[in-house]
Every structure is written in structure tokens, then in C-alpha cells.
């Protein structure tokens with residue numbers, strides 16, 4: 706996405722930081738979105754892959770929304786808003802999280818009703834929304850945040866992330882979600898984000914649970 710923030714360096718994925726952890730998680734969410742796009746195509750052709758679609762929704766709710774968006778909304782965004790009162794970009798991102806939750810609910814309702822066409826519509830709308838949302842965070846907001854946060858501030862945010870992973874999510878949840886995402890990737894012929902060692906080390910940096 707061309708923007709006025711292109712002069713800022715991209716998120717440094719070789720260094721564990723408050724933004725690189727989230728960018729690493731974006732790669733897993735993008736992997737899942739590609740699998741969901743394939744599920745939507747199947748549903749639009751008349752075959753609703755209900756079990757896989759339910760598994761994808763579990764990962765969206767637990768990993769993408771509760772764990773990932775939770776860290777953004779409860780930890781990173783408030784830190785940026787405290788530094789720059791009235792900071793606008795985080796308000797836009799929060800509103801898109803709300804829109805995403807509505808589309809997850811629509812996918813879930815369509816699945817419960819066995820309505821393949823409605824599932825395909827909600828799933829494709831969700832894929833579009835989240836791809837654009839992730840591009841805005843990676844290319845604009847996180848580049849700005851990377852410049853704003855001092856090493857000490859960054860370390861404090863990483864400590865808060867560790868508390869989310871261990872206390873709120875429970876040990877092992879992160880790994881279980883990655884396992885489902887990777888199984889869906891294998892089913893739908895999608896490359897796995899965790900095959901990139903930089904991404905794998907970011908995914909386990911605050912989680913602490915190594916994958917078997």
C-alpha cells in the first residue's frame with residue numbers, strides 16, 4: 706500500500722519487539738485467510754466444508770481475535786494512545802476489529818444454518834477486511850510504533866504480552882491454535898508461516914511453549 710509512511714523502515718522481523726511479535730502473528734492469520742478463501746470458493750460451488758470452517762472460526766476467535774487483537778487493544782494501542790493523546794490510527798483499527806467480529810458471527814450463523822452461499826459471502830468479506838487491516842498495521846501503524854517505543858517501553862509491553870499468553874490464554878492454547886492453522890494449510894495447499902524460522906521464533910518468543 707503506497708503511503709506517506711513508506712520512508713519509515715519496515716517492522717524488523719529479526720528482532721523480538723512489541724510490533725514484530727504482532728507482525729509474526731499476522732503471517733499466521735494471513736495463512737489462515739488463504740485457507741478460508743479456498744473454503745469460501747468450495748462453499749460458493751455448493752460444497753460447504755463445515756468441519757474445516759468451524760475449525761477456522763475457532764482459530765479466528767481464539768488466536769486472531771482474543772490473543773492477537775487482545776494484545777493490540779489492551780496493551781499496544783493504549784501505550785501509543787498514552788504517548789499521543791487523540792492518536793487516530795488506533796481508533797480506526799479498533800473499529801475494524803469490531804467489524805471483523807460481526808463477520809465471524811455471520812460466518813458462524815451461516816454454518817449453523819448450513820447456508821453455503823451466506824458462509825461464502827461472510828468469509829470473503831472477512832478475508833478482504835482482515836487483509837486490508839493487516840496491511841495498514843504492518844505498513845503504517847507498526848512502522849510508526851517501532852519509531853515511538855523506547856527499548857524500555859518495548860520490554861514493558863513484551864512483559865504484558867507474556868502475561869496475556871500465560872494467564873489469559875493458558876499455556877498450550879497458542880500451540881494448539883497453530884496446529885489447527887497448519888492442518889488447514891496442509892488441506893488447502895497453503896504455505897505455513899512457521900516454516901520461516903524468523904516467524905517461528907517470533908511466535909514462540911512470548912509464548913514460551915515450543916512446538917513438537
Ligand SMILES: [Fe+2]
Pocket residue numbers: 774777798802838842
Ligand atoms: Fe488489528
Ligand SMILES: [Fe+2]
Pocket residue numbers: 727731773777839842
Ligand atoms: Fe493485527
